[in-house]
Amino acid sequence: MHLSLDLILAQTMLGLNQGVFYAMLSLGLAIIFGLLNIVNFAHGAFYMIGAFVALLGYGYLGPWLGDSGFRINFWVSLIISPVLVGALGILFERSILRRLYGLDPIYGLLLTFSLALILQGIFQNYFNVSGTPYHGQPKILSGAVDLGFMTYPAYRLFTIIVSLIICLTTWFAIEKSKWGIVLRASIERPALTQALGVNVPLLVTLTFGFGIGLAALTGVLAAPIYSVSPLMGADLLITIFAVVVVGGLGSIKGAIIGGLVLGLLQGLTKAIYPPMASTVIFIIMAIVLLIKPAGLFGRE
Amino acid sequence: MKKLAAFVIVGIGVVVAPQLVYPAFVMQIFCFILFAAAFNLLLGYAGLLSFGHAAFFGGAAYITGYVIKMWGYPPLLGILAGVLFSAVLGLVFGVLALRRRGIYFAMITLALAQVIYFSAVQLPFTGGENGLQSIPRGMLFGLIDLSRPACIYYTVVAVVGAGLFGIYRIVNSPFGVALTASREDEGRAISLGYDVKRLQLIAFVLSASFSGLAGAVKVLVFQFASLTDVHWMMSGDVVIMTVLGGIGNLLGPIVGASVVIAMQQHLDFMGSWIEVVIGLIMGSCILIFRHGIVGEIARLFGRRGLAARNG
Numbered sequence: 001m002h003l004s005l006d007l008i009l010a011q012t013m014l015g016l017n018q019g020v021f022y023a024m025l026s027l028g029l030a031i032i033f034g035l036l037n038i039v040n041f042a043h044g045a046f047y048m049i050g051a052f053v054a055l056l057g058y059g060y061l062g063p064w065l066g067d068s069g070f071r072i073n074f075w076v077s078l079i080i081s082p083v084l085v086g087a088l089g090i091l092f093e094r095s096i097l098r099r100l101y102g103l104d105p106i107y108g109l110l111l112t113f114s115l116a117l118i119l120q121g122i123f124q125n126y127f128n129v130s131g132t133p134y135h136g137q138p139k140i141l142s143g144a145v146d147l148g149f150m151t152y153p154a155y156r157l158f159t160i161i162v163s164l165i166i167c168l169t170t171w172f173a174i175e176k177s178k179w180g181i182v183l184r185a186s187i188e189r190p191a192l193t194q195a196l197g198v199n200v201p202l203l204v205t206l207t208f209g210f211g212i213g214l215a216a217l218t219g220v221l222a223a224p225i226y227s228v229s230p231l232m233g234a235d236l237l238i239t240i241f242a243v244v245v246v247g248g249l250g251s252i253k254g255a256i257i258g259g260l261v262l263g264l265l266q267g268l269t270k271a272i273y274p275p276m277a278s279t280v281i282f283i284i285m286a287i288v289l290l291i292k293p294a295g296l297f298g299r300e
Numbered sequence: 301m302k303k304l305a306a307f308v309i310v311g312i313g314v315v316v317a318p319q320l321v322y323p324a325f326v327m328q329i330f331c332f333i334l335f336a337a338a339f340n341l342l343l344g345y346a347g348l349l350s351f352g353h354a355a356f357f358g359g360a361a362y363i364t365g366y367v368i369k370m371w372g373y374p375p376l377l378g379i380l381a382g383v384l385f386s387a388v389l390g391l392v393f394g395v396l397a398l399r400r401r402g403i404y405f406a407m408i409t410l411a412l413a414q415v416i417y418f419s420a421v422q423l424p425f426t427g428g429e430n431g432l433q434s435i436p437r438g439m440l441f442g443l444i445d446l447s448r449p450a451c452i453y454y455t456v457v458a459v460v461g462a463g464l465f466g467i468y469r470i471v472n473s474p475f476g477v478a479l480t481a482s483r484e485d486e487g488r489a490i491s492l493g494y495d496v497k498r499l500q501l502i503a504f505v506l507s508a509s510f511s512g513l514a515g516a517v518k519v520l521v522f523q524f525a526s527l528t529d530v531h532w533m534m535s536g537d538v539v540i541m542t543v544l545g546g547i548g549n550l551l552g553p554i555v556g557a558s559v560v561i562a563m564q565q566h567l568d569f570m571g572s573w574i575e576v577v578i579g580l581i582m583g584s585c586i587l588i589f590r591h592g593i594v595g596e597i598a599r600l601f602g603r604r605g606l607a608a609r610n611g
Contacts, residue, residue, distance in 0.1 A: 096583075109406055110543060110586050111587065114582040115583065118579035278418045278422075285411055
C-alpha cells in the first residue's frame with residue numbers, strides 16, 4: 001500500500017471539513033433535544049431544504065419570475081436560507097409539534113420522521129435523487145490556499161472557519177451568557193423558570209427555530225461541495241445520530257467535539273483503508289456504547 | 301365457536317385471495333404481515349422502538365438467497381440459515397442497543413443497521429447494486445416443486461401462518477406477560493424479581509429472528525435480494541405499518557402491512573407523492589389516532605382488551 005503523509009494529511013483535512021458539518025448538525029440536534037426532549041428526525045430534511053433554498057434562489061427563481069438574469073447570490077442565501085427554513089421550523093413547532101409535549105419522546109421521533117417523509121417526498125417529485133450541482137460558489141473563494149504544509153481549496157477552508165466560529169459562539173452563548181443561563185434553567189426546571197417570569201414556551205420555539213436554522217445554514221455551506229439532492233439529508237442524519245450517541249445527546253460540547261473528531265477519523269480511514277470509511281463512525285459508536293454507554297460527554 | 305368461525309373465514313380468504321388479486325401481491329402482503337408482526341413483538345410488547353429492522357429482514361434475505369443460489373442447498377436450509385443469521389445479528393444489536401433506552405435505542409439500532417447496509421453495498425457476495433438475482437425456489441422436502449404457483453403460495457401461507465402463531469404464543473406465554481409488565485412498569489417488574497434487561501434482549505432476538513423469517517420467505521417469493529431490503533427506508537416502512545395498524549395488538553400489524561403495501565402498489569402512479577401521502581397519514585396517526593387503525597376501531601366498539609394501552 002502506498003501511504004504517503006501527504007495523502008493522509010489531505011484526507012484528514014477533507015475529513016475536518018466533513019467534521020464541521022457533523023458538528024453543526026449535531027449541535028442543532030443537541031440543542032433541540034435538550035430543550036424539547038425530542039429527537040428531530042426531520043433535521044436532515046431541513047438541512048436539505050436549506051441547500052435547496054440556495055439552489056433555487058441561484059438558478060431557478062429568476063426564470064420563474066421571468067427575469068433570467070435575477071439570482072440570489074451565495075452570501076444572501078447564507079442569511080435568507082436559515083431565516084426562511086428556521087421560520088418553517090417555528091411554524092411546525094407552534095402548530096403541530098407542540099401537541100406532543102409531555103408524551104413519550106418516541107412520538108416526537110415518529111412525528112418528525114413523518115415530516116421528513118413529507119418534505120423529502122415533495123422535493124423528490126421535482127428534483128432528481130442523484131443531485132443537482134450548485135454553481136453559485138463565490139468567485140473570491142474559488143481556487144486554493146497554501147497552508148504551508150499543503151494547498152487546500154479556499155471554499156472548504158471558508159466553510160471550516162465559518163462553522164467553527166458558529167459552533168464556538170453557540171457554545172459560549174449557552175455556557176456563559178445570560179441568555180444561556182436562562183436557557184439552561186428552562187431545560188433543568190421549566191416550571192420553576194416560568195414561575196420566575198421567563199416565557200419558556202417562547203424560548204422553546206425560538207430555540208427550535210435556531211436549531212433548524214443551523215441545519216439550513218449547514219445546507220447552504222454544503223451546497224457548493226456536494227450536489228443538492230432530496231435525500232442528501234436523510235443519509236447524513238443517520239451518521240449524525242451516531243455522532244450524537246458518541247458525544248452524549250444532552251451535551252453541546254459532546255456534539256461539537258464528537259462531530260469534529262469523528263469527521264477527522266473518517267477522513268483518516270479514507271486514507272488508510274477506504275472500504276471502512278463509510279462504517280467507521282458506526283463501529284466507533286458501538287465501541288463507545290460498550291465502554292461508556294452515556295457517550296463521551298453525556299450524563300446518565 | 302367464535303374462534304372456529306374466525307378460522308373458517310381466514311381459511312376461505314386465504315384460498316380465494318389469489319383468485320381475486322395477483323398472487324405475488326398477496327404473498328408480498330403475507331411477508332410484510334409477518335415482518336410487521338415481528339416488529340410489533342418488540343415495539344408493542346417490549347416497548348422498544350427499533351429503527352434498524354431492515355438489517356434482519358434484508359440480511360436474512362441475502363443469506364437465504366446466497367445459500368440457495370450459490371451453494372445449491374434446498375429452500376428449507378436456506379430459510380434456516382437466514383433466520384439463524386438474523387438471530388445472531390439480533391443478539392449483537394440487542395446487546396449494544398439495550399445499553400441505552402428510549403430514544404437512544406432507536407438511534408443506535410438505526411446506526412447499527414447502516415453497517416449492514418454498507419456491508420451489503422461493498423461485500424462481493426451480495427452483488428452490490430444488482431443484488432442477488434434469479435434465486436431458484438427449489439424443491440421443498442425434495443418433494444414439492446416451489447416453482448409451481450400453488451405450491452409456493454401455500455408454502456408461504458404455511459410459513460407465515462406458523463410465524464404468526466409462534467408470535468401469538470410468545471405474547472400469551474408467561475414470558476410475554478412478564479415482558480408486557482416490564483413495559484408498563486419497569487421498576488415494579490424488577491422488584492418482582494424479573495431480569496428486565498434479559499427479557500428485553502430475548503424479545504429483541506425473537507423479533508429479529510421472525511423478521512429474518514419474513515425476509516427469507518420474501519426471497520423465495522420474489523427470487524431476489526437487493527439493497528432495498530437492507531436500506532433504512534425498509535426499517536421505516538415496518539415502523540409505519542405497525543404504528544398505522546395499531547401498536548400492541550396482534551391484528552394491528554396485519555391491517556397495517558396490508559394497507560401500506562396496497563397503497564404502495566395501487567398509488568404507484570403518484571410517484572413520490574405516495575411518500576407525502578404516507579407521511580401525512582402517519583403524522584395524523586401520531587397526532588390524532590394514536591392507537592392505530594385496529595386500536596381505534598376496537599375503542600369505538602368498547603373492546604378494551606384489544607385496545608393497546610399506550611400514549
